[in-house]
Amino acid sequence: MIQRLVLAAGLVATLCGVMQSNATAGDPYAVTHIWNQNFAMDRPWHGPYYHQNYGQPLALVVPPTAHMRQTLSWGVSQNLMYPVHHQYGRNANYPGAAAPGSFYATPGWPSHTDQFGVYYVRGPW
Structure with missing residues (x-):
């Protein structure tokens, strides 16, 4: 029972670390800038x-x-x-x-x- 609890706590800690590193990696507006540039190239202002x-x-x-x-x-x-x-x-x-x-x-x-x-x-x- 204790082994399962320790394993579950380790899994949760690992998932939290992975999710946090993905959320803060790179420029959060990079996709928005690319979208804006593509939209602006094809359409008038x-x-x-x-x-x-x-x-x-x-x-x-x-x-x-x-x-x-x-x-x-x-x-x-x-x-x-x-x-x-x-x-x-x-x-x-x-x-x-x-x-x-x-x-x-x-x-x-x-x-x-x-x-x-x-x-x-x-x-x-």
């Missing part, structure tokens, strides 16, 4: 709406440590959290994201925060 004052989508630069954004909707609740994939680079193209007229205007009665043409982009490292 903006959505289909332009900002009312500029006629182009507006990049709202957030700190480089920001990872999530929240969107709000009126009416039936569609408040959701999304990751911030894109990161601001110094090689931004001028005069904007695309040719004027290729984006939707903010509706007269907007129903979602995505319709204002402001999109989150993380700042440079």
